[in-house]
Amino acid sequence: MNPLDRYERLVDDVEAFRDACDRPLPSVVRVNELRATPERVRAAFAEEGVTYEQVDWNDRLFRLPDGSPGTSWPYVHGWLHGQEEVSALPALALDPDPGDRVWDACAAPGSKTCHLADLMDNSGVLIGNDNNLGRLSALRHNAERLGVSNLVVTNDDARNFTTDNLGVDSLDGVAGRSPAASRTQFDGAVADVPCSCEGTCRKNPDVLEKWSMGHVKGLVGIQKGVLRRAIDLTRPGGDVVYSTCTFAPEENEAVVDHAIRTTDAEMVEWDAPLETAPGITEWEDQTFDESLQKAHRVYPHQNDTGGFFVAKLRVGGAESDATGDADETTEVEA
Amino acid sequence: MTQNDGQRFDRLPPTPDEREVEGRASREEVVDWWDERFGVPSETFEDVTFWEKGSGKIWAFSANLPSPVEVEGLGITVLRTRQEHWKPTTTGVKRFGQEATENVIDLGPGEAAAFAAGHDQQIGRWDGDWGYLIAAHELAGEREPIGVGLYLHGELRSRIPKGYQEELAVLD
Numbered sequence: 131m132n133p134l135d136r137y138e139r140l141v142d143d144v145e146a147f148r149d150a151c152d153r154p155l156p157s158v159v160r161v162n163e164l165r166a167t168p169e170r171v172r173a174a175f176a177e178e179g180v181t182y183e184q185v186d187w188n189d190r191l192f193r194l195p196d197g198s199p200g201t202s203w204p205y206v207h208g209w210l211h212g213q214e215e216v217s218a219l220p221a222l223a224l225d226p227d228p229g230d231r232v233w234d235a236c237a238a239p240g241s242k243t244c245h246l247a248d249l250m251d252n253s254g255v256l257i258g259n260d261n262n263l264g265r266l267s268a269l270r271h272n273a274e275r276l277g278v279s280n281l282v283v284t285n286d287d288a289r290n291f292t293t294d295n296l297g298v299d300s301l302d303g304v305a306g307r308s309p310a311a312s313r314t315q316f317d318g319a320v321a322d323v324p325c326s327c328e329g330t331c332r333k334n335p336d337v338l339e340k341w342s343m344g345h346v347k348g349l350v351g352i353q354k355g356v357l358r359r360a361i362d363l364t365r366p367g368g369d370v371v372y373s374t375c376t377f378a379p380e381e382n383e384a385v386v387d388h389a390i391r392t393t394d395a396e397m398v399e400w401d402a403p404l405e406t407a408p409g410i411t412e413w414e415d416q417t418f419d420e421s422l423q424k425a426h427r428v429y430p431h432q433n434d435t436g437g438f439f440v441a442k443l444r445v446g447g448a449e450s451d452a453t454g455d456a457d458e459t460t461e462v463e464a
Numbered sequence: 465m466t467q468n469d470g471q472r473f474d475r476l477p478p479t480p481d482e483r484e485v486e487g488r489a490s491r492e493e494v495v496d497w498w499d500e501r502f503g504v505p506s507e508t509f510e511d512v513t514f515w516e517k518g519s520g521k522i523w524a525f526s527a528n529l530p531s532p533v534e535v536e537g538l539g540i541t542v543l544r545t546r547q548e549h550w551k552p553t554t555t556g557v558k559r560f561g562q563e564a565t566e567n568v569i570d571l572g573p574g575e576a577a578a579f580a581a582g583h584d585q586q587i588g589r590w591d592g593d594w595g596y597l598i599a600a601h602e603l604a605g606e607r608e609p610i611g612v613g614l615y616l617h618g619e620l621r622s623r624i625p626k627g628y629q630e631e632l633a634v635l636d
């Protein structure tokens with residue numbers, strides 16, 4: 131069975147969806163603003179004669195019709211990182227501030243981690259974790275190449291991750307943070323979980339052949355555990371972004387629905403910068419919370435990208451104060 | 465004095481007087497070294513902490529944590545110490561070499577491409593110090609460091625690590 135058949139009833143234009151899934155994906159790079167501005171990258175492309183096209187929904191993403199960016203000067207200088215357009219969504223959705231503490235639960239090989247560091251302006255503390263040591267070396271290589279210096283790399287199962295032996299809380303005094311903020315550790319987290327990856331079929335058509343419901347079921351347990359941990363480690367008012375590159379509602383809405391039912395996190399609105407479809411509230415015999423419509427599904431034919439799912443949650447509820455100031459909590463540290 | 469434990473990250477002592485581990489560089493020496501060798505002002509490192517992991521490998525991290533820490537990575541590698549001539553890393557000069565004013569060798573288009581590909585080349589015009597230099601070129605209107613070169617006897621040896629070597633266009 132081709133798993134894409136399952137989603138035909140979810141998309142607006144079945145033919146366009148199937149056609150897009152069969153086309154190879156254009157090669158895309160993101161400007162690493164830790165190193166260069168988009169203007170300087172454009173000037174360097176012009177000097178070197180590299181053809182590029184600006185992605186219409188983001189001026190820091192360029193499509194390179196002539197193929198690999200591995201051979202251009204801007205790439206070698208770490209001004210660019212090769213990553214799919216949709217892979218820029220989680221960091222944009224979290225939108226961390228400089229000085230924040232952010233946890234990237236499943237970080238390797240680090241495209242989103244390095245994008246987060248860029249948005250944090252290389253300040254604060256960013257923890258990039260992955261349970262696969264081999265993949266972590268790719269993360270470290272990317273971070274070095276792009277000059278990401280606010281990153282701590284850890285090798286744990288995200289479901290049991292703790293910062294106990296890192297002493298991240300010792301930063302409280304330094305950063306002048308409020309006591310309320312210091313009780314839990316992170317201002318934000320990204321859970322870019324392992325998934326069945328159907329959305330990457332334009333890059334690896336294999337994923338469709340290897341797909342099985344058994345595999346999906348095995349992943350769901352991990353996905354729920356990772357998202358739960360991300361929520362637990364984030365302070366009230368902080369945000370958690372959950373993302374996958376699959377269309378499977380079992381791995382998307384169902385996982386987020388489970389999290390909002392079992393924790394105090396709620397879905398929050400996020401205006402996606404490209405064309406998306408809302409998260410669904412019904413699938414086979416399941417129904418999901420209405421707020422799941424605030425999540426975004428990206429189908430390949432909408433923007434000529436890979437497939438993606440992204441949901442933004444706020445810990446302590448959607449109305450919780452996102453600034454992390456202590457005012458609403460009057461507890462005094464002993 | 466205790467021995468260096470190569471498996472974890474230890475923060476460098478502020479000054480040589482506070483050194484507790486044999487042979488470990490101090491923060492003061494590292495900051496002074498970048499200033500003396502490349503003219504990188506010490507303010508550049510104001511918010512940076514320095515750590516040793518492995519023998520002599522120094523990492524720069526843009527925050528602080530209690531020392532020691534056992535993690536897989538902490539910031540980026542910047543310098544190799546515990547050897548007679550300290551050697552900056554490629555990532556170190558790319559991250560902090562932008563502000564260098566001394567011991568930067570400006571390469572022409574052909575030289576820059578050869579350097580990036582890992583080739584050694586004769587460059588007679590250099591009359592500055594021998595030893596580790598920052599090799600740079602001009603791109604999009606500004607100077608940009610390419611990596612570390614070792615200059616000896618009229619020859620600039622490219623020290624770009626294998627994984628970073630690339631065959632690139634010679635810019636007009």
Ligand SMILES: C[S@@+](CC[C@H](N)C(=O)[O-])C[C@H]1O[C@@H](n2cnc3c(N)ncnc32)[C@H](O)[C@@H]1O
Pocket residue numbers: 217235236237238239240241242243259260261262265286287288289322323324325352
């Ligand atoms: C979709 S990939 C992450 C891609 C990455 N965020 C990026 O942008 O480059 C999922 C990752 O989760 C990791 N992973 C799987 N199970 C995990 C677990 N229980 N804890 C932590 N990481 C896990 C995998 O090793 C894999 O690297």
